[in-house]
Amino acid sequence: MMKPLPVSDRLVTVPASPIRKLVPFADAAKKEGVKVYHFNIGDPDIETPEVMMEAVRAWDRNPIGYANSHGEAPLLTALNSYYHGLGFSFLETRDIQVTMGGSEAISWALFATCDTADEVIVFEPFYSNYNSYAIVHGVKLVPVLTTADTGFHLPAEAEIEKMITRKTKAILICTPNNPTGTVYTKEEMEMLVRIVKKHELFLLSDEVYREYAYDGRKQTSLLSYMEEIPDQAIMLDSLSKRYSVCGLRIGALVSRNTEIMQGVLHIGQGRLSAGLIDQLVAAKLSEVPQPFLDAIHAEFEKRRDVLYEGLRAIPGVVIPKPEGAFYTIVGLPIDDAEHFCQWLLTDFRDNNETFMLAPAAGFYATPGKGKNEVRIAYVLNTVAITRCVELLKKALEIYPKKTA
Amino acid sequence: MMKPLPVSDRLVTVPASPIRKLVPFADAAKKEGVKVYHFNIGDPDIETPEVMMEAVRAWDRNPIGYANSHGEAPLLTALNSYYHGLGFSFLETRDIQVTMGGSEAISWALFATCDTADEVIVFEPFYSNYNSYAIVHGVKLVPVLTTADTGFHLPAEAEIEKMITRKTKAILICTPNNPTGTVYTKEEMEMLVRIVKKHELFLLSDEVYREYAYDGRKQTSLLSYMEEIPDQAIMLDSLSKRYSVCGLRIGALVSRNTEIMQGVLHIGQGRLSAGLIDQLVAAKLSEVPQPFLDAIHAEFEKRRDVLYEGLRAIPGVVIPKPEGAFYTIVGLPIDDAEHFCQWLLTDFRDNNETFMLAPAAGFYATPGKGKNEVRIAYVLNTVAITRCVELLKKALEIYPKKTA
Numbered sequence: 039m040m041k042p043l044p045v046s047d048r049l050v051t052v053p054a055s056p057i058r059k060l061v062p063f064a065d066a067a068k069k070e071g072v073k074v075y076h077f078n079i080g081d082p083d084i085e086t087p088e089v090m091m092e093a094v095r096a097w098d099r100n101p102i103g104y105a106n107s108h109g110e111a112p113l114l115t116a117l118n119s120y121y122h123g124l125g126f127s128f129l130e131t132r133d134i135q136v137t138m139g140g141s142e143a144i145s146w147a148l149f150a151t152c153d154t155a156d157e158v159i160v161f162e163p164f165y166s167n168y169n170s171y172a173i174v175h176g177v178k179l180v181p182v183l184t185t186a187d188t189g190f191h192l193p194a195e196a197e198i199e200k201m202i203t204r205k206t207k208a209i210l211i212c213t214p215n216n217p218t219g220t221v222y223t224k225e226e227m228e229m230l231v232r233i234v235k236k237h238e239l240f241l242l243s244d245e246v247y248r249e250y251a252y253d254g255r256k257q258t259s260l261l262s263y264m265e266e267i268p269d270q271a272i273m274l275d276s277l278s279k280r281y282s283v284c285g286l287r288i289g290a291l292v293s294r295n296t297e298i299m300q301g302v303l304h305i306g307q308g309r310l311s312a313g314l315i316d317q318l319v320a321a322k323l324s325e326v327p328q329p330f331l332d333a334i335h336a337e338f339e340k341r342r343d344v345l346y347e348g349l350r351a352i353p354g355v356v357i358p359k360p361e362g363a364f365y366t367i368v369g370l371p372i373d374d375a376e377h378f379c380q381w382l383l384t385d386f387r388d389n390n391e392t393f394m395l396a397p398a399a400g401f402y403a404t405p406g407k408g409k410n411e412v413r414i415a416y417v418l419n420t421v422a423i424t425r426c427v428e429l430l431k432k433a434l435e436i437y438p439k440k441t442a
Numbered sequence: 443m444m445k446p447l448p449v450s451d452r453l454v455t456v457p458a459s460p461i462r463k464l465v466p467f468a469d470a471a472k473k474e475g476v477k478v479y480h481f482n483i484g485d486p487d488i489e490t491p492e493v494m495m496e497a498v499r500a501w502d503r504n505p506i507g508y509a510n511s512h513g514e515a516p517l518l519t520a521l522n523s524y525y526h527g528l529g530f531s532f533l534e535t536r537d538i539q540v541t542m543g544g545s546e547a548i549s550w551a552l553f554a555t556c557d558t559a560d561e562v563i564v565f566e567p568f569y570s571n572y573n574s575y576a577i578v579h580g581v582k583l584v585p586v587l588t589t590a591d592t593g594f595h596l597p598a599e600a601e602i603e604k605m606i607t608r609k610t611k612a613i614l615i616c617t618p619n620n621p622t623g624t625v626y627t628k629e630e631m632e633m634l635v636r637i638v639k640k641h642e643l644f645l646l647s648d649e650v651y652r653e654y655a656y657d658g659r660k661q662t663s664l665l666s667y668m669e670e671i672p673d674q675a676i677m678l679d680s681l682s683k684r685y686s687v688c689g690l691r692i693g694a695l696v697s698r699n700t701e702i703m704q705g706v707l708h709i710g711q712g713r714l715s716a717g718l719i720d721q722l723v724a725a726k727l728s729e730v731p732q733p734f735l736d737a738i739h740a741e742f743e744k745r746r747d748v749l750y751e752g753l754r755a756i757p758g759v760v761i762p763k764p765e766g767a768f769y770t771i772v773g774l775p776i777d778d779a780e781h782f783c784q785w786l787l788t789d790f791r792d793n794n795e796t797f798m799l800a801p802a803a804g805f806y807a808t809p810g811k812g813k814n815e816v817r818i819a820y821v822l823n824t825v826a827i828t829r830c831v832e833l834l835k836k837a838l839e840i841y842p843k844k845t846a
Contacts, residue, residue: 046555049553055712059711082507085505101687103486103686138542142713150450207450285718295449307458307462308571316719
């Protein structure tokens with residue numbers, strides 16, 4: 039071959055993850071012996087429940103064969119019981135499709151509701167990987183801006199409705215929100231339900247952080263409206279964050295729309311199954327003691343407090359108080375957060391330590407947005423968070439590209 | 443809602459797996475207390491290597507966090523060593539992307555090489571799930587027929603070339619072949635390399651059954667040509683069959699095309715990672731003793747012999763001698779194999795036993811092809827295979843729709 043064979047046009051448009059693309063710089067720093075605090079990725083340091091660890095260690099199924107495409111029965115039963123425990127006792131296991139992480143659930147929901155060039159409304163900043171799934175499926179994400187001054191809550195109904203076109207098929211939300219930490223109110227959820235009813239759209243709700251709402255808040259789940267709009271509601275879930283098992287790759291797509299459920303089962307058959315070990319370990323979710331979950335919740339709320347109080351004291355830093363999840367979008371007094379984040383890894387050292395953040399531009403669809411923002415995942419303990427705040431303060435003081 | 447909300451046009455075209463769609467009938471039979479022999483799916487009864495089982499039981503990483511998007515280092519190193527051991531010492535870990543089973547590798551290869559409505563040449567019958575991945579990515583599979591009378595070997599070069607259009611981007615093969623058992627010769631592989639060089643196409647080779655070639659045959663891998671056509675060659679692999687770990691969901695996409703490798707890494711980042719446990723257990727592949735692998739090979743060759751000798755003695759059954767893998771496409775003296783396979787599960791009982799096969803039509807892209815054929819996966823021991831042959835003989839004798 040004289041010239042390289044062209045790959046597909048779409049392949050080259052799949053973006054590098056803003057959460058992971060700076061990893062080589064972090065690895066280089068570590069090779070130099072520098073300690074790197076990871077606030078870039080939602081991979082909590084919380085221990086996996088002992089009952090799940092024990093299930094791994096007690097493994098005796100041999101061979102490790104294919105699992106059921108729909109989901110292993112014990113896991114489907116456990117998930118169903120969990121949703122019943124939340125008050126949604128109308129659900130049945132046939133309404134639940136086990137997926138390989140929340141990722142696969144999101145990906146399938148876009149495929150199931152949209153043909154190529156169809157549109158999905160998202161509220162930016164949004165979880166960056168939505169961009170990847172959208173590109174893989176040829177779906178156009180239509181961003182509606184949310185901003186720090188309203189705590190990243192939803193804009194007025196008319197602002198959302200004016201973005202709806204003939205190509206719009208769905209609205210995709212995440213509550214509690216990654217990357218903003220915002221928990222949509224009951225009123226906001228009702229507004230969304232009203233909009234999708236009026237315009238005949240699907241409502242896709244990523245609820246991976248369901249349990250993480252603070253200051254006495256309670257998440258309003260799309261499941262609350264699933265009997266009202268059974269054809270239109272698709273809830274996307276994951277065990278990763280709730281049970282600190284990001285590496286298990288187990289999630290779920292939940293819907294009462296039988297055509298959707300049959301279609302995703304067929305896609306699921308095409309990829310055979312989610313992992314057998316992961317599914318059967320995840321099935322132990324019903325044996326995880328409530329105090330364990332309560333302790334995680336309390337721990338993240340405490341981390342949120344330490345981070346929020348620390349950051350708001352730094353001049354030029356903009357941070358609304360995060361309401362849930364374990365992320366926050368933080369405005370910094372700099373021009374180019376990507377350069378800043380890279381510089382932290384390549385140049386900034388304090389007592390031979392540095393830290394890693396995710397540049398926020400990758401969480402926006404609108405070019406130019408989020409350039410002076412970062413996403414911080416407060417997934418490390420309060421000692422580390424206190425140190426992170428201190429490091430950020432020092433870094434901003436000496437960062438050469440800092441805006442005056 | 444008065445009328446149900448329409449799902450995407452593409453969702454409803456994703457086919458049910460011909461391997462799995464009759465599972466509900468099998469489950470119903472089992473509930474009646476009927477023993478069902480599963481010859482429908484390539485889920486071998488061979489035990490997982492002890493070193494992998496031990497790795498599960500010795501699990502001590504806590505929390506079970508995200509793995510590396512590219513692949514965990516020990517697994518990349520083990521895969522690289524394995525390929526070096528096969529004689530392909532030019533490979534480096536950067537040429538290997540860990541995938542969630544061979545499924546994800548095949549899916550990504552289609553996405554990476556084709557835009558919507560582009561064409562990929564496949565030889566039918568072909569692995570049915572290629573249809574699913576093609577539909578998910580809007581790729582058109584263009585079938586070139588292979589038949590039992592030539593042992594499902596490739597047709598003449600000109601027959602293949604005449605199917606190439608301006609939209610053709612790749613040729614996708616599987617060797618040793620699922621579902622036919624055919625092992626392409628060195629000459630056939632060289633012909634394919636010649637064609638892709640002449641027409642500037644990608645060559646995608648699914649080599650999940652690499653080790654399973656019988657009667658002294660040796661598979662000719664696409665890796666043998668990877669230095670000759672580095673931009674064009676993409677090899678798709680899985681650990682599922684080689685180590686009897688179908689439930690681990692670990693595979694690999696291997697290519698020297700740096701643009702492809704960067705693109706698939708970005709897709710990989712979008713889905714975060716393959717399972718952490720699965721990857722680290724799979725990394726033990728380098729410690730699996732060779733006698734274990736030799737014994738599996740010998741066992742499958744013996745099963746092939748028992749099945750082949752048994753089936754060819756049944757009047758009206760057409761079966762070329764399978765050369766590799768653990769599948770065979772079998773012509774039956776019936777009109778509608780799907781009906782027959784369902785009838786086996788719903789009506790046929792012999793000593794309260796029956797068996798499950800995969801109707802072959804789902805392994806063809808051409809409508810009407812394969813209607814009187816089934817795919818048999820000889821994944822059970824020789825006692826079960828002997829019983830399967832006996833049951834098939836009896837079933838054909840009494841099947842009401844049998845053609846005279």
